[in-house]
Amino acid sequence: MVLNRMTNSMNKTSIFTALFLSMIMAISFTGCKSQKKIAAEKAQQELLAKTNKAIQDLEAMANKEYSSLDELAQDEARLNEIKSYNLEDATANDLITKVEANLASQRTALEEKLAAEQKAKEEAAKAQAQEAQKRDIYYLMDNIQGSGDTQDSNLMITEALALFSSPDVPVLIEIYNDGDIVDYDRPTTAVKYLNKLKDVQRNPDKIKEFKTDANGKITELILTKK
Amino acid sequence: MIQKIHKVIILLVLSVFLFEGNCYAQGIGHYKGDESKLYAETKQFTQFVKRFNNEEDMNGQPYPTGSYKFRELSMRKKYLEVLFDSENASLTKKLKKDFIDDVTNSKAPKFIEKRQGGYFAQVETRYLYKGKNINVTLYLRLQADSLGYKWAIFDVYSDVLQGIHKNDTSKKNFLHPMSHEIDFMNLHRAFRDPNEIEDYGVNGYKMDYLSVLFYLAKSGDLTFVTVNKVKFHIFQISGWYFSVEKFERDSYNSGWMISQLMPLKNEDMEVWTQHILQKDK
Amino acid sequence: MTNMKSIKTLSILFLCLLGLQVFGQDTPKEEPPMPPARKAAIDSLALEKVHDLSKYISKIGDKETSFSEASRVIERALELFVDDAQIGVSTLGKSQIRYFAIKKYLERLNKLNYKSVNIEWFDIQYISDLEKQPDGKYVGVITIYQKFTGVTEDGMVYKDITKKDITIYVERKTTQIGGREIGFWDVLLGDIKVSETKKG
Numbered sequence: 001m002v003l004n005r006m007t008n009s010m011n012k013t014s015i016f017t018a019l020f021l022s023m024i025m026a027i028s029f030t031g032c033k034s035q036k037k038i039a040a041e042k043a044q045q046e047l048l049a050k051t052n053k054a055i056q057d058l059e060a061m062a063n064k065e066y067s068s069l070d071e072l073a074q075d076e077a078r079l080n081e082i083k084s085y086n087l088e089d090a091t092a093n094d095l096i097t098k099v100e101a102n103l104a105s106q107r108t109a110l111e112e113k114l115a116a117e118q119k120a121k122e123e124a125a126k127a128q129a130q131e132a133q134k135r136d137i138y139y140l141m142d143n144i145q146g147s148g149d150t151q152d153s154n155l156m157i158t159e160a161l162a163l164f165s166s167p168d169v170p171v172l173i174e175i176y177n178d179g180d181i182v183d184y185d186r187p188t189t190a191v192k193y194l195n196k197l198k199d200v201q202r203n204p205d206k207i208k209e210f211k212t213d214a215n216g217k218i219t220e221l222i223l224t225k226k
Numbered sequence: 227m228i229q230k231i232h233k234v235i236i237l238l239v240l241s242v243f244l245f246e247g248n249c250y251a252q253g254i255g256h257y258k259g260d261e262s263k264l265y266a267e268t269k270q271f272t273q274f275v276k277r278f279n280n281e282e283d284m285n286g287q288p289y290p291t292g293s294y295k296f297r298e299l300s301m302r303k304k305y306l307e308v309l310f311d312s313e314n315a316s317l318t319k320k321l322k323k324d325f326i327d328d329v330t331n332s333k334a335p336k337f338i339e340k341r342q343g344g345y346f347a348q349v350e351t352r353y354l355y356k357g358k359n360i361n362v363t364l365y366l367r368l369q370a371d372s373l374g375y376k377w378a379i380f381d382v383y384s385d386v387l388q389g390i391h392k393n394d395t396s397k398k399n400f401l402h403p404m405s406h407e408i409d410f411m412n413l414h415r416a417f418r419d420p421n422e423i424e425d426y427g428v429n430g431y432k433m434d435y436l437s438v439l440f441y442l443a444k445s446g447d448l449t450f451v452t453v454n455k456v457k458f459h460i461f462q463i464s465g466w467y468f469s470v471e472k473f474e475r476d477s478y479n480s481g482w483m484i485s486q487l488m489p490l491k492n493e494d495m496e497v498w499t500q501h502i503l504q505k506d507k
Numbered sequence: 508m509t510n511m512k513s514i515k516t517l518s519i520l521f522l523c524l525l526g527l528q529v530f531g532q533d534t535p536k537e538e539p540p541m542p543p544a545r546k547a548a549i550d551s552l553a554l555e556k557v558h559d560l561s562k563y564i565s566k567i568g569d570k571e572t573s574f575s576e577a578s579r580v581i582e583r584a585l586e587l588f589v590d591d592a593q594i595g596v597s598t599l600g601k602s603q604i605r606y607f608a609i610k611k612y613l614e615r616l617n618k619l620n621y622k623s624v625n626i627e628w629f630d631i632q633y634i635s636d637l638e639k640q641p642d643g644k645y646v647g648v649i650t651i652y653q654k655f656t657g658v659t660e661d662g663m664v665y666k667d668i669t670k671k672d673i674t675i676y677v678e679r680k681t682t683q684i685g686g687r688e689i690g691f692w693d694v695l696l697g698d699i700k701v702s703e704t705k706k707g
Contacts (some may be wrong), residue, residue: 173550183679183690186680199566202558219685225551261630265630272635291543373642373643375644
């Protein structure tokens with residue numbers, strides 16, 4: 001357009017000037033074209049770098065094992081970032097699939113592990129509480145035989161019976177356990193067992209485990225021969 | 227029959243001859259203090275067998291499975307030495323030595339196996355028979371039955387029981403050979419005198435006294451009173467017979483011990499057994 | 508002659524048959540033996556029952572024990588036994604055994620009303636093997652020695668040392684407890700032979 005207008009308005013003598021101008025234009029035009037190319041190449045390089053970095057990160061994540069949820073979350077974010085690049089690289093896309101699978105399975109495993117750890121912790125606390133309770137029960141039972149006086153013993157039996165949900169709660173005494181076979185004595189009841197301690201003046205058998213109801217009362221007592 | 231009686235007499239004489247000699251004092255000697263005699267005592271027939279075979283330690287604890295001590299012969303000799311009634315002069319030093327040497331022979335040691343038969347118990351009991359005390363000897367043996375074992379009476383002897391059926395062999399009663407023609411009406415005569423009823427049985431007929439004992443108990447004529455004594459007869463050790471009895475005395479030599487011992491050839495075993503069962507009376 | 512010969516043959520045959528009857532053994536139905544540790548556990552359980560019994564006996568014989576308490580203890584003591592168990596007592600110098608039903612024996616002990624009863628155990632006992640009987644239950648005998656001292660109201664002291672051969676019956680049973688199947692050994696005492704070994 002400029003060139004046309006210039007051609008129309010300018011006289012022939014101006015042709016040289018026009019030529020000169022067009023030369024400059026041509027030169028300048030040529031200069032403009034090579035800058036674009038540079039920019040494109042740069043973008044290309046950046047993409048390549050981005051892709052390579054993504055591949056590198058993905059490769060790191062493909063078989064990685066995670067010990068914390070934070071670490072896992074970080075990598076999940078990174079994966080999402082990479083996915084948002086919409087890379088058209090086959091290697092990268094393969095890796096994305098792999099990493100997605102790994103992260104998902106790692107998340108499941110880690111969550112399970114953490115839950116188990118939590119449960120173990122709770123159980124340990126519970127076991128500790130049970131051990132304390134066992135000591136209390138044993139102490140009460142041991143008092144019965146220690147008393148030596150019938151009336152005192154009877155009072156202690158009443159006291160110990162209060163720990164049980166009923167006087168007829170089953171009491172099992174393990175006499176043999178080889179891991180395969182478990183043998184017990186004939187099952188007895190709380191009241192019979194406590195009375196026997198009084199009658200035969202013997203130390204109670206060791207408490208192995210016990211079960212309680214919602215009120216914390218013993219519903220089953222398992223003892224074992226020391 | 228006469229030959230058999232002769233054989234028994236010979237065996238008896240032989241045994242008396244063999245048993246002659248001085249008794250020789252024994253003692254376990256390993257224990258001290260008040261309870262040592264109780265340790266030494268052979269407390270059960272079970273323990274007699276275990277000591278005889280050397281299957282338990284001095285405290286009566288069975289050797290652990292696979293222990294080299296189980297049935298080991300030198301310790302066994304020591305056990306065997308204390309398993310004889312030391313107050314019985316007929317158990318001579320030589321007789322005991324011969325026996326111990328034989329059963330502990332390292333090439334062919336002999337043990338008592340409790341489940342292989344070859345021994346039985348003689349139990350002296352007392353019953354009331356028609357209001358009178360009578361002595362009855364029961365013979366029992368261990369018998370496999372169903373899921374386990376039991377002691378079962380296999381024979382019985384009592385002077386009274388056997389006496390009931392003792393018959394004067396010189397007086398022979400019989401049903402004459404034409405009895406059939408009178409419809410055996412003379413059976414009436416046969417049963418009129420029960421003392422001679424056996425005469426009417428077939429020749430060679432044998433009384434089964436165990437059935438008699440059971441019948442009398444069922445009929446109420448016989449009631450059990452008590453056990454007086456128990457004795458074991460052991461024929462299991464080949465070449466020997468011995469009896470085991472309980473000696474209750476305040477001594478290191480007490481409990482279940484060998485009360486009689488004699489060499490016995492296989493061919494004489496049967497006769498000797500019949501003698502013990504009092505079949506030759 | 509022929510007759511004599513045949514009688515002889517017959518009698519020999521008869522003796523042989525008798526011999527078979529005396530010595531014959533049916534083939535035992537052997538089971539794998541119980542592991543020694545398991546047998547030891549049962550032994551000590553049985554021994555514990557025997558200890559319990561002697562504690563009950565002390566209590567029953569003691570004048571300090573009230574009538575109601577003694578009745579309760581007698582009931583508990585009887586729970587240790589099979590039905591119809593007896594105590595057979597033989598005294599020094601006499602060979603015969605006198606028989607008592609366990610219940611009668613315990614009730615009599617209670618009526619004797621000793622001022623005090625003391626039962627000392629000798630530190631020796633002998634436990635037989637456990638043998639299976641035809642019904643499949645195991646049976647064994649525990650031998651113990653005890654010194655009994657009873658002091659009467661007027662200060663008379665009665666002492667004796669006895670050997671006790673105690674029958675034990677052992678049966679493996681199962682039961683349901685809390686929804687689980689529990690295997691237990693039912694250990695019960697049976698006849699007891701008491702032999703006086705020494706006057707205190």
